[in-house]
Amino acid sequence: MSSVEEALYGNRNAAYDQAAKKVLSQKKILAFILKRMFEEFKDESVQDIMTKYIEGTPLISQVPVHPDETNQEYERIQGNNTEDGSISEGMVRYDILFQALVPKTKEPIMPIINIEAQDRANPGYSILKRATYYASRMVSSQRGRDFYGDDYDKIKKVYTIWICMNAPKDMGNSINRYRMTEERLHGKYRAEEWQYNLLNVVMLYLGNRKTQDSLIEMLRIIFKEKAPALVKKQQLEEEYGIHLTEDETRELSKMCNLSEGVYNDGVYDRAREDLKNLIQSTGWSLAKAMEMLRIPKEEKAQLEKALKKQH
Structure with missing residues (x-):
């Protein structure tokens, strides 16, 4: 983007991104994502996920991705941090980061979840490779914070979910998951899954057409459908039981206005x-x-x- 474009559109784009992240970070919406995407939550009700298992307040654009500052920032989240920044590489931030307790376990194991609201499926590099890098950083940054020395059993499982807003036709309305699996090349031994299934990357590509997948359709209504915020609010209530507060409705309205090119900031x-x-x-x-x-x-x-x- 040129300096002229940045001056004309940078503020609007940044405002839209922030409003979209605030809408997406509502626990009501995150609970739907956890239930649909994570095996650990598939048998739980959305209400229980929202009230019992999602911890603290999700952080938006606050925790570093790159090595130097991740652990410093993580100290502030006891329910979590959103960016990662290396002094040499500059600051890069996770969009939304929070912690959730795994149901039906006595151990305080918490998957760390990162959701990236990307507006393009192909920004000039592989988003899938970037997502894998983010997940790897979320694992390695636990050393010195969640575990010390050789206590590797305390490493927490990581999910990173990328929501691509404007996917090409052949990718639209698709959900792909990538994770570590065991491949036995010889012999009968099998390791327990908890020892290696630490990295989970989910790519969710929104399309323009309606779909029968409830999660994609909910996100499509929020981010893709050309409708006023109050219409979207009613749809979320009637079809998904999501009741937005006045503040949450205001963020949805701001996002809808900005997506339609209404420049509230002049x-x-x-x-x-x-x-x-x-x-x-x-x-x-x-x-x-x-x-x-x-x-x-x-x-x-x-x-x-x-x-x-x-x-």
Whole structure:
């Protein structure tokens, strides 16, 4: 993104991302994800997962991914931390990170769950490889915090879930899981699964069409469907029993408005003024000015209409 684009759209995109993360981090929604995705929770009710097993308040964009600062930040989550940043690599943050107690166990084993709300399935590199790196970091960062020395039995199982908002047609409405499995090459011995099944990566690709998978359909309603927040709120209540509070509804409304190009922070007005000034100073056509400012295709018509109203 160019500096001009960053000035025009960076604030809006950041605001949308933050609102989307806040919506996604509601325990009501996380409980649906845990029940659908994790074997440990499949026999539990959504209500019990939400009230008994999800611990603390999910952290949004706070815990480092890279090595240098992960453990420092994790100290603040006794129900958890969201970014990882190496001094040399710069700060990279987990979108949402929280802890959940595993049902039906007396041991305080807690899977660490990271959910990334990606807006593209192909950002120029393999998201699957990035997800594997994140999961690996979430395991290695436990040393010196959750276990010390050679006490490797205390390593906690890690799930990292990536929700890709705008998947290509051939990927849309798909859920793929990747995890370690045992392959016996010779002999009869089998290791117990708890010893090696530590890394779990789940890729969830949202499509535009309706689907019978309840989790994908719920997320599609929240993030993909073109409808006002109050309509989405009613759908979530009637179809999933998710009752949003006033604050949660406000975040959903903010996200919906931003996704429709409503610039609450004045970015839209600045884009319009920049176009007008550029046309006046250069004599370019509106189409040429939009091209030079790299105005997204989906926003050109709205800006053109707004500029015509001024004349």
